[in-house]
Amino acid sequence: MDVVDAELRLGSPASKRTRREKVRVIACGAIAREIIAIRDANGLDHIDLVCLPAIWHAHPEKIAPGVEKAVKEARAEGFSRVFVGYADCGTGGLLDRVCETLGVERIAGPHCYSFFAGNEAFAAKDDDVTAFFLTDFLARQFRAFVIEPLGLDRHPQLKDMYFGNYTKLVYLSQVEDEALQQKAKEAAGYLGLTYEYRFTGYGDLTGALLTTR
Known part of the structure; x- marks a missing residue:
């Protein structure tokens, strides 16, 4: 086993550098298909997509705490860059508070209808x-x-x-x-x-x- 292989297997600095090049996108499952299409069409292979339950579309009170948990998990996994694939989506500003506290950005707009339409x-x-x-x-x-x-x-x-x-x-x-x-x-x-x-x-x-x- 050479040094590079050992570092990757053991989760040492070489593997962490590779992980930092990726961007964890935490998104609503209802827009997963669209994110994948945009990623593939634009060569955005740095995007590491994780989707939260699409049914939260009907339960917006779950979005902010769910995103908070997912961002913290991404950071624990070594992702230095995280992007939130949600608009406000009925959270009444609670998602913005989470994003501000954790230092991450989200898609602009009140909901997916708005950002899809522009x-x-x-x-x-x-x-x-x-x-x-x-x-x-x-x-x-x-x-x-x-x-x-x-x-x-x-x-x-x-x-x-x-x-x-x-x-x-x-x-x-x-x-x-x-x-x-x-x-x-x-x-x-x-x-x-x-x-x-x-x-x-x-x-x-x-x-x-x-x-x-």
Whole structure:
């Protein structure tokens, strides 16, 4: 066994130097597919992706403590650079407090709908105040992430309570996929909302990940 091989096996300075070249990205599982696509398309092979449960999309109170734990674990593993793959995502500023305390950055914006659309463009859309949004992930997982968590499969009468003030469903698509568009149309029909399709691509997510270089 030569010296370099011994150092790598024993977790000595040589392996730690290699680990420091990587950036641990701690992200919502709901955007894992998009992060991988951006990473591969842009040669961002320095990204070491760890995803937290996508279902936390429906339980934002779990995000800040979950991210805090994951950042500390990354640091314990030797990652000197960590990036948080979440917007505020309903944490009410709690995620920002965690990021500030731990000295890490997150994706800018209030939620994934905003950064996929582009935060500036999203903020400028005054007519979206009564819109319910889907992304590619939510179009694929509409039943598991909307119908079932809200109990609509068991209590369909709740549909009007939850969605009575919405007027349209806006599908913000990251890839142009006719099958997903059909799923989104069916979701709009199920909710009794007007359907609107907008292709966004990856929006501000690409730029955010490029800053980790």
